[in-house]
Each structure stands twice: as C-alpha cells, then as structure tokens.
C-alpha cells in the first residue's frame with residue numbers, strides 16, 4: 001500500500017513510514033479485513049466511514065508537521081488517522097461526537113499502545129483548554145470553516161479541512177500571523193458530514 005501511495009503522489013517519508021507501521025485491518029470490521037490494505041474507505045459503526053488511506057496520507061502530509069508537535073484531529077472515527085499521527089511522533093488530541101465510536105475506539109487505541117488525548121464532544125468547539133495546536137485536521141466534511149478551530153491554531157500552523165457539500169474541497173489554511181491566513185485549495189474529496197452537537 002505504501003508503494004501505491006507513492007504512485008499517487010505522497011512524498012512525505014514520515015507519513016509513508018507511519019502508514020506502513022499501522023495495522024489497518026484492526027481498525028475495520030472483520031468482514032472487510034481482506035481488503036484492509038487496498039486504498040478504499042469502508043463503513044464503520046454509527047453510519048460513519050474509515051477514510052481512504054490516500055486521504056489520510058494526503059491530509060497528514062498537508063499538515064507539514066515535525067515529530068513532537070501538537071495536532072488536533074476532529075472526527076476520531078475508527079482511530080486510524082489518530083494512529084497514523086501517533087506513529088509520526090505527534091502529540092495527538094482527537095474529538096469524536098458519536099458515543100458508540102468513541103467507546104469502541106478508545107480501548108482499541110489503548111490496546112495498540114497509542115498514547116493520545118481523546119474527547120467525546122463537538123469538534124466545532126475544538127479543545128480550547130489544550131490549544132494552541134501546531135496543526136488541526138478535520139476528517140468530516142464541514143459546511144463552513146469553524147472559527148474556533150482557526151483561533152486555536154498557532155502562527156505558522158495549518159488547518160487541513162474538507163469544506164462544502166455534498167462534495168468537499170480540501171482546503172489548507174496556513175496561519176501567517178495573528179490575523180492572516182493563506183488559503184490553498186487541493187480539489188475534490190468526499191467525506192461524511194461534520195455535524196453539530198448530538199447529545200453531548
């Protein structure tokens with residue numbers, strides 16, 4: 001799969017190494033296990049999906065982080081993207097709003113010895129108590145860019161977020177100063193929607 005990702009244009013060695021190290025078959029339903037190392041998204045619990053490896057690699061690369069930096073993920077889901085960020089040596093914080101997924105994924109990541117901070121809550125609010133972050137990655141399709149996430153980004157940091165509906169454009173907002181963000185657009189991607197608070 002790493003070779004496939006290189007063929008699709010992923011260059012960051014840290015990302016490729018991390019993807020090579022994470023046992024993706026443990027993050028998906030056993031009925032899809034035989035396909036775990038194909039570049040496909042699959043259904044997980046609560047009507048959600050585990051992102052396609054290319055998408056995980058692409059978003060991780062666009063964060064442009066170095067080991068030891070702090071990253072916030074919105075949409076823990078299966079925990080696969082969190083595991084990749086942990087393998088990259090990041091200090092990982094992750095938020096999930098579906099209780100069922102949160103309750104399944106937390107013990108799985110613990111069992112695999114990935115150490116990260118996980119919160120059951122609404123990603124629109126970010127994690128003000130742990131901010132600022134060197135990078136923020138949103139793994140659900142956002143109708144608009146949440147202001148709280150922008151304010152929790154360090155100067156020099158990047159927010160990687162798919163924006164729009166029903167198809168999203170992958171946007172990277174690079175914080176140049178307190179008030180300036182440089183925005184880049186990396187084309188169409190498809191995600192499950194980022195939804196507001198359910199029952200938190």
Ligand code: SAH
Pocket residue numbers: 048049050051074075076077078079080081082095096097098101121122123124139140192193194195196197
């Ligand atoms: N990173 C995940 C992708 C899961 S799909 C993985 O690697 O498997 C996106 C996830 O975002 C879903 O689990 C969904 O429940 C979650 N989500 C949607 N809206 C959210 C919100 N407002 N706050 C936190 N998580 C949210």
